[in-house]
Amino acid sequence: MKVHGKPMRSIWVEPDGWSVGIIDQTRLPHAFVTLRLTTLDEAAHAIRSMQVRGAPLIGAVAAYGVCLALRGDASDVALERACTHLQATRPTAVNLRWALDEMRQALRPLSPSERLTAAYLRAAALSDEDVAINRAIGEHGLGLIESVWARKGRQGRVNVLTHCNAGWLATVDWGTALAPLYLAHDKGIPLHVWVDETRPRNQGAGLTAWELGQHGVPHTVIADNVGGHLMQHGEVDLCIVGTDRTTARGDVANKIGTYLKALAAKDNGVPFYVALPSPTIDWTLEDGVRDIPIEQRDGRELTDISGRLPSGEVVTVRVTPEGSPVANYGFDVTPARLVTALVTERGVCEASTEGLLSLFPERRPVRGTGT
Numbered sequence: 471m472k473v474h475g476k477p478m479r480s481i482w483v484e485p486d487g488w489s490v491g492i493i494d495q496t497r498l499p500h501a502f503v504t505l506r507l508t509t510l511d512e513a514a515h516a517i518r519s520m521q522v523r524g525a526p527l528i529g530a531v532a533a534y535g536v537c538l539a540l541r542g543d544a545s546d547v548a549l550e551r552a553c554t555h556l557q558a559t560r561p562t563a564v565n566l567r568w569a570l571d572e573m574r575q576a577l578r579p580l581s582p583s584e585r586l587t588a589a590y591l592r593a594a595a596l597s598d599e600d601v602a603i604n605r606a607i608g609e610h611g612l613g614l615i616e617s618v619w620a621r622k623g624r625q626g627r628v629n630v631l632t633h634c635n636a637g638w639l640a641t642v643d644w645g646t647a648l649a650p651l652y653l654a655h656d657k658g659i660p661l662h663v664w665v666d667e668t669r670p671r672n673q674g675a676g677l678t679a680w681e682l683g684q685h686g687v688p689h690t691v692i693a694d695n696v697g698g699h700l701m702q703h704g705e706v707d708l709c710i711v712g713t714d715r716t717t718a719r720g721d722v723a724n725k726i727g728t729y730l731k732a733l734a735a736k737d738n739g740v741p742f743y744v745a746l747p748s749p750t751i752d753w754t755l756e757d758g759v760r761d762i763p764i765e766q767r768d769g770r771e772l773t774d775i776s777g778r779l780p781s782g783e784v785v786t787v788r789v790t791p792e793g794s795p796v797a798n799y800g801f802d803v804t805p806a807r808l809v810t811a812l813v814t815e816r817g818v819c820e821a822s823t824e825g826l827l828s829l830f831p832e833r834r835p836v837r838g839t840g841t
């Protein structure tokens with residue numbers, strides 16, 4: 471997508487051919503700053519501190535983190551140690567585990583002398599695949615927006631509500647939930663996006679608003695609790711969000727607060743879509759509420775808030791009383807029954823075991839063979 475009119479991705483290999491460039495998302499929207507990752511520890515820190523975030527991008531950074539680790543030592547032990555270190559950075563997004571498994575699978579059979587080149591090739595391929603997948607999600611999701619536009623008699627605008635940031639900043643490019651919106655906007659469908667601020671880290675107010683603005687998509691930032699009110703008043707035609715892990719039966723883990731939006735959508739008959747690349751499906755889990763690990767983060771994300779003063783200085787201030795305990799849950803799980811449909815790179819399906827298997831038949835358990 472574009473930054474100040476110039477196309478770019480959220481991760482790249484620098485001209486030196488080995489170090490890895492990222493956008494420091496902790497500095498947005500007030501400053502656009504890029505960083506150069508040169509070691510495994512820097513890659514792990516970037517994920518943990520959320521300089522990079524969003525399930526697909528976390529996977530891509532982890533893949534390049536393995537490359538950086540192998541530059542010093544490409545032994546079996548070093549490969550395993552790098553994967554274990556990166557895996558421990560964030561627990562909820564399953565794309566991290568998926569990307570590390572892909573890297574292990576590609577690299578383990580090779581001799582240490584062959585691994586470094588192969589690692590960079592595999593990490594680049596995973597990144598390119600992410601871009602292609604998200605573009606396909608965009609095409610399939612576009613159909614849903616076109617239907618709403620047709621239903622409205624091509625009058626007014628299509629109002630979409632989204633939560634957190636599932637845009638190009640959360641992926642290598644395009645985004646998941648935002649990919650259909652970019653395509654719809656580019657096609658000339660009058661679109662307006664309600665952007666949930668997404669406390670405590672404000673990925674909506676800081677990142678989604680910024681990237682929609684860079685692309686010229688009309689949007690309005692709202693406090694997290696506004697969505698239900700807007701839905702009651704017919705101001706939301708559809709909701710679309712991303713996900714960090716979706717189970718085999720279609721339960722969806724996403725940024726904290728997603729569940730409440732899905733409940734409000736159900737109560738108001740507003741379609742609630744979840745856009746996801748297939749690496750976000752955890753085929754090993756069924757019951758998301760019971761089994762998806764939910765990240766709990768540093769309480770300071772909740773007690774403190776950052777913003778820019780009129781002078782341009784970015785400062786952090788405290789919003790809770792000294793001494794009040796806080797709990798900072800990063801994600802929640804929306805049960806499949808509240809999801810109207812899943813939008814994947816292979817098409818749109820019901821949020822159910824059968825729905826997912828209709829698009830991914832290779833995942834259907836083989837009966838009678840003991841496997």
Ligand SMILES: CSC[C@@H](O)[C@@H](O)C(=O)COP(=O)(O)O
Nearest residue numbers: 523524525634636640712713725
């Ligand atoms: C394509 S991104 C889908 C999700 O990763 C996104 O909605 C989200 O919850 C991101 O959480 P974050 O904590 O910012 O990494």
